[in-house]
Amino acid sequence: xxxxxxxxELELSISTVSKxxxxxxxxxxxxKDRVLSxxxxxxxxxxxxxSSLRKQxxxxxxxxxxxxxxxxxxxxINGIESVAQxxxxxxxxxxxxxxxQKEVAIISLLQNGRVDGIxxxxxxxxxxxxxxxxxREKDIPMxxxxxxxxxxxxxxxxxxxxxxSIRATEHLIRNGCRRIxxxxxxxxxxxxxxxxxxxxxxxxxxxxxPEDKLIISCVGNDAENKQMIRKLLxxxxxxxxxxxxxxxxxxxxxxxxxxxxxxxxxxxxxLTFSNSxxxxxxxxxxxxxxxxxxxxxxxxxxxxxxxxxKRGHNFLLEKTVLNSELxxxxxxx
Amino acid sequence: xxxxxxxxELELSISTVSKxxxxxxxxxxxxKDRVLSxxxxxxxxxxxxxSSLRKQxxxxxxxxxxxxxxxxxxxxINGIESVAQxxxxxxxxxxxxxxxQKEVAIISLLQNGRVDGIxxxxxxxxxxxxxxxxxREKDIPMxxxxxxxxxxxxxxxxxxxxxxSIRATEHLIRNGCRRIxxxxxxxxxxxxxxxxxxxxxxxxxxxxxPEDKLIISCVGNDAENKQMIRKLLxxxxxxxxxxxxxxxxxxxxxxxxxxxxxxxxxxxxxLTFSNSxxxxxxxxxxxxxxxxxxxxxxxxxxxxxxxxxKRGHNFLLEKTVLNSELxxxxxxx
DNA sequence: TTTATCTACTACAACGTTTTCGTAAGTTTT
DNA sequence: AAAACTTACGAAAACGTTGTAGTAGATAAA
Numbered sequence: 207x208x209x210x211x212x213x214x215e216l217e218l219s220i221s222t223v224s225k226x227x228x229x230x231x232x233x234x235x236x237x238k239d240r241v242l243s244x245x246x247x248x249x250x251x252x253x254x255x256x257s258s259l260r261k262q263x264x265x266x267x268x269x270x271x272x273x274x275x276x277x278x279x280x281x282x283i284n285g286i287e288s289v290a291q292x293x294x295x296x297x298x299x300x301x302x303x304x305x306x307q308k309e310v311a312i313i314s315l316l317q318n319g320r321v322d323g324i325x326x327x328x329x330x331x332x333x334x335x336x337x338x339x340x341x342r343e344k345d346i347p348m349x350x351x352x353x354x355x356x357x358x359x360x361x362x363x364x365x366x367x368x369x370x371s372i373r374a375t376e377h378l379i380r381n382g383c384r385r386i387x388x389x390x391x392x393x394x395x396x397x398x399x400x401x402x403x404x405x406x407x408x409x410x411x412x413x414x415x416p417e418d419k420l421i422i423s424c425v426g427n428d429a430e431n432k433q434m435i436r437k438l439l440x441x442x443x444x445x446x447x448x449x450x451x452x453x454x455x456x457x458x459x460x461x462x463x464x465x466x467x468x469x470x471x472x473x474x475x476x477l478t479f480s481n482s483x484x485x486x487x488x489x490x491x492x493x494x495x496x497x498x499x500x501x502x503x504x505x506x507x508x509x510x511x512x513x514x515x516k517r518g519h520n521f522l523l524e525k526t527v528l529n530s531e532l533x534x535x536x537x538x539x
Numbered sequence: 540x541x542x543x544x545x546x547x548e549l550e551l552s553i554s555t556v557s558k559x560x561x562x563x564x565x566x567x568x569x570x571k572d573r574v575l576s577x578x579x580x581x582x583x584x585x586x587x588x589x590s591s592l593r594k595q596x597x598x599x600x601x602x603x604x605x606x607x608x609x610x611x612x613x614x615x616i617n618g619i620e621s622v623a624q625x626x627x628x629x630x631x632x633x634x635x636x637x638x639x640q641k642e643v644a645i646i647s648l649l650q651n652g653r654v655d656g657i658x659x660x661x662x663x664x665x666x667x668x669x670x671x672x673x674x675r676e677k678d679i680p681m682x683x684x685x686x687x688x689x690x691x692x693x694x695x696x697x698x699x700x701x702x703x704s705i706r707a708t709e710h711l712i713r714n715g716c717r718r719i720x721x722x723x724x725x726x727x728x729x730x731x732x733x734x735x736x737x738x739x740x741x742x743x744x745x746x747x748x749p750e751d752k753l754i755i756s757c758v759g760n761d762a763e764n765k766q767m768i769r770k771l772l773x774x775x776x777x778x779x780x781x782x783x784x785x786x787x788x789x790x791x792x793x794x795x796x797x798x799x800x801x802x803x804x805x806x807x808x809x810l811t812f813s814n815s816x817x818x819x820x821x822x823x824x825x826x827x828x829x830x831x832x833x834x835x836x837x838x839x840x841x842x843x844x845x846x847x848x849k850r851g852h853n854f855l856l857e858k859t860v861l862n863s864e865l866x867x868x869x870x871x872x
Numbered sequence: 873t874t875t876a877t878c879t880a881c882t883a884c885a886a887c888g889t890t891t892t893c894g895t896a897a898g899t900t901t902t
Numbered sequence: 903a904a905a906a907c908t909t910a911c912g913a914a915a916a917c918g919t920t921g922t923a924g925t926a927g928a929t930a931a932a
Contacts, residue, residue, distance in 0.1 A: 208888055219912045224890060234910060251651035255592040256888035259917045264588070266631075274620075275613040283607050287634050291641075296653070298599075299632045301620050308624075318584035320629070460820050484815060487793050489822030541918055552882045557920060567880060589918035592887045876931070883924080892915085899908065 207250050216244055227252070266296040267510060268316055270326040272304045272353075277453065277481040278499050279327070282351065285503020286325060293511055295322075306331040313337045316346070323347040323514040325506055328355060330392035330425070347513035351506040352497075356396045361513070363506040363526045365497045367397050370530040371404025372411075374449060374477055374495050379412050381538050383447030383475055387420040387438060389455040401451045401479070420445060424455055431455060435462045439474065447538075450478035456492060475538040479530075490536035497530045540583050549577055560585070599629040600843060601649055603659040605637045605686075610786065610814040611832050612660070615684065618836020619658060626844055628655075639664040646670045649679070656680040656847040658839055661688060663725035663758070680846035684839040685830075689729045694846070696839040696859045698830045700730050703863040704737025705744075707782060707810055707828050712745050714871050716780030716808055720753040720771060722788040734784045734812070753778060757788055764788060768795045772807070780871075783811035789825060808871040812863075823869035830863045 213223045218237070226233045226241035233241075244250075258264045269286055271279050283299070290297045298321060302309040309329045314337070316324060324346060328335075335355045341348065342358070351363040378386050388405045391398045406416045422438055424431040435458055438444065450456040456478035463470050470476050470490055480494040505526060546556045551570070559566045559574035566574075577583075591597045602619055604612050616632070623630045631654060635642040642662045647670070649657060657679060661668075668688045674681065675691070687695040711719050721738045724731045739749045755771055757764040768791055771777065783789040789811035796803050803809050803823055813827040838859060 210888075220889085221891080221913075222911055225911090228890085232910065237910080249650070253592070253888050254651055254653045255588045255597070256917085257890080259586070259588040259592055259919085260888080260890045262917075274607065274616050275610070277608070280608040280613060283632070284634065287607075287632065291634075296648075297632050299616070299620065299630050301617065301624075315629075317582070318587060320587045457817065457820065482817060484790065484817040484821060487790065487822060488817060488820045489824070491822070543918075553918090554882060554884090554920085555880085558881090561920085565880065570880080586918050589887085590920080592889085592917090593919045593921085595887075874932080876929100878929070879927085881925085881927105883922105885920105885922085887919085889917085890915105892913105894913080895911090897909085897911100899906100901906070902904085 207248055208253065209250070212241075212245060212248060212250050215248065216241060262319070264296075264320060264322050265294065266298055266321045267323045267325060267507075267514070268298045268300060268321040270300045270302065270309070270312055270316075270324060272302050272327065272329045274299075274301060277483070278352075278497065281481065281499035282327075282503035285500040285505075286507040287503075289504050289507035289511065295511070302329040304330040306333065310337045313341055317341060317344055319346075321346070323349070323510045325349050325351060325510055327351055328353040328395065330395060333394045347510060349506045349510040349513070351502055352397060354396050359523055361506075361509050361523055361526070363502055363509065363528070364397070365502070365528050365530045367400035367530075368404040368407075370495050370532065371401045371449075372408040373532050375405045375408035376412070377493070377532060377534065378447040378449065378475055378477060378538060379408070379414070381471075381475060383445075384414065385417075385420065385443070385445040386414075386447035386449055387422060387445035389422050389424050389435070389448060389450040389452075389459070391423075391452055391455070392425055393423065398451055405449055424458075428454070428458065432458045432462060435459055436466070439463070439466055439468060445474060447475045448477070450476065453478055453480035453482055456480060460488065460492075470537050471539050477538050485533075486535060488537075490539075493535045493538040494533050495530050496533055498528050502528055540581055541586065542583070545574075545578060545581060545583050548581065549574060595652070597629075597653060597655050598627065599631055599654045600656045600658060600840075600847070601631045601633060601654040603633045603635065603642070603645055603649075603657060605635050605660065605662045607632075607634060610816070611685075611830065614814065614832035615660075615836035618833040618838075619840040620836075622837050622840035622844065628844070635662040637663040639666065643670045646674055650674060650677055652679075654679070656682070656843045658682050658684060658843055660684055661686040661728065663728060666727045680843060682839045682843040682846070684835055685730060687729050692856055694839075694842050694856055694859070696835055696842065696861070697730070698835070698861050698863045700733035700863075701737040701740075703828050703865065704734045704782075705741040706865050708738045708741030709745070710826070710865060710867065711780040711782065711808055711810060711871060712741070712747070714804075714808060716778075717747065718750075718753065718776070718778040719747075719780035719782055720755060720778035722755050722757050722768070722781065722783040722785075722792070724756075724785055724788070725758055726756065731784055738782055757791075761787070761791065765791045765795060768792055769799070772796070772799055772801060778807065780808045781810070783809065786811055786813035786815055789813060793821065793825075803870050804872050810871050818866075819868060821870075823872075826868045826871040827866050828863050829866055831861050835861055 209220055209223055213220045223241055226238045287297055300312045306329055309332055349361045354362040388402055390402050409416045422434050439462055448459055456476055459476055468474055477493040481496055481499050485492040485494050542553055542556055546553045556574055559571045620630055633645045639662055642665055682694045684696040687697055721735055723735050742749045755767050772795055781792055789809055792809055801807055810826040814829055814832050818825040818827050
């Protein structure tokens with residue numbers, strides 16, 4: 207079933223049918239009705255490739271993210287997908303698995319017009335962005351969210367990582383912590399640095415001197431990270447507070463505390479960025495900084511569609527910052 | 540940059556260039572080398588729409604699932620994506636949000652050849668499958684996973700829901716439960732029914748009579764479901780064991796127990812199907828039946844690709860069953 | 873030497889749309 | 903009544919590939 211067949215059935219030209227289907231003013235109402243009903247009868251559907259080829263538009267966007275097994279990216283995708291569904295767009299998903307090589311390969315797949323726009327969140331390992339600059343030259347609209355490339359002139363949607371980290375650190379200080387460790391992930395990642403800067407600033411504001419050895423760079427696999435946390439907590443002058451920059455490090459901390467028979471929050475208070483809905487049910491319930499993940503997906507997708515639908519909107523090159531929420535629970539009591 | 544331009548630069552015909560790019564034996568090695576290096580130099584990439592239009596293949600599959608904010612579908616997508624990446628396929632994602640109307644709309648989008656194959660898991664609300672039969676007629680390869688349509692002759696990948704439910708129920712009985720409630724989701728869903736049947740069979744095997752009022756159908760929203768669980772646990776002859784068929788109902792149960800000051804596992808033991816990695820950290824740690832989600836994604840994607848790549852493989856119309864694991868923790872001690 | 877077989881290329885017709893440019897009627901304006 | 907416009911349609915040229923069929927020229931077989 208193609209438009210040619212449909213046209214023959216209707217004894218009309220292909221052009222007329224095409225125009226009728228797209229509700230052109232050049233076609234009379236009766237003809238449109240005839241065409242539409244015949245199309246439904248034969249259940250004709252336009253061929254997306256022919257259409258995309260001709261119009262040079264794919265009605266598709268790509269979402270490039272590190273992983274999906276994660277309480278943050280899940281709701282983000284949800285938000286993106288909901289906007290896409292409203293706008294009649296399709297969503298391709300690509301996972302980098304925190305691997306820069308994979309990220310480069312994926313970006314190179316997207317150079318050829320397969321998608322009208324790209325939403326992305328960088329991998330932990332991404333240390334330079336030349337692959338993205340290259341994409342930039344092809345003029346494919348793009349939006350960064352959460353894990354952004356700070357220096358690129360592309361719209362960015364983030365949360366208030368710096369400020370919420372200050373608030374979180376102050377919360378720990380207020381609840382009695384004096385030696386607070388920070389579990390960081392990649393130093394490539396803007397969010398990791400922002401969060402760390404907030405942590406350090408809060409310490410300074412409260413006359414506590416930031417110590418380098420209290421900043422643990424957890425860039426390895428799960429087992430390696432756990433070993434670093436174990437070492438940290440086995441020291442004689444172990445920290446009395448732990449600020450994890452991502453959820454998986456807080457989970458690891460819980461496991462290590464269990465192993466070392468350290469009581470949370472008595473021996474050490476724990477707090478993390480997390481969107482897990484099981485945080486309130488953990489033992490003890492976990493204090494979190496929770497990001498508006500769904501809204502972030504919706505917001506960044508909306509920006510992308512504005513960019514896609516009318517080019518040259520350079521005034522959109524701003525940064526959108528959404529606020530995270532500090533939810534105090536028993537792990538910092 | 541298209542193949543025409545590239546051909547002109549090389550002073551070759553379009554056909555020659557096309558064949559050289561696709562490593563045809565008709566082209567000499569020197570010419571191939573020239574073409575490849577020139578293509579790289581001008582960074583030419585083949586237009587996917589022209590190619591798909593001509594070849595009637597999209598190198599794309601669709602994944603249609605109820606939601607993504609969920610510890611089960613996350614790893615499944617991961618598995619699917621990893622196979623797709625190996626095979627050079629693209630992955631479109633569509634969320635039904637457990638809404639049959641949306642599912643129908645999405646399926647109708649996929650009728651037109653946009654994808655070479657479809658992987659799907661039904662929505663809770665899907666009560667009939669006529670929209671899928673229609674798709675079946677178009678001869679688009681399809682694989683069901685987890686939430687399958689039992690009666691359709693399409694390859695299906697599931698876990699051993701019936702058997703693992705028997706094991707889980709027996710575990711509760713062995714640990715002293717005599718009045719075990721089952722929290723079911725949609726009665727449309729094969730998995731829900733299988734799980735319930737396993738539960739009932741285990742009761743019978745142990746001479747416990749299944750009671751209808753101990754089967755709670757949680758088909759509403761979160762608040763409604765909680766209300767049903769609250770009512771269940773407020774009865775004078777409340778159950779001493781709860782078997783939740785999905786994780787969200789176990790979480791709700793935890794919350795209600797907290798509210799009603801009921802101790803898990805002393806007052807009531809709780810067990811659920813779940814893939815949450817925080818289950819061991821909950822208060823108390825949660826006994827789960829854990830499905831091999833990642834493997835399920837990989838397995839079903841592999842089957843789909845076999846179907847896509849060589850049609851007529853009707854011997855693949857089997858059902859693949861993977862085994863879930865019962866992980867005993869403190870909520871059933 | 874003639875005929876058959878390769879080798880390495882090219883021309884061209886699809887694939888199914890969309891859109892520009894015509895153009896016959898019919899309608900309105902002068 | 904001629905000129906100018908509208909209305910409703912159709913022809914045909916893209917969009918960028920791929921694969922079939924064809925063809926020179928070279929080599930091998932008869």
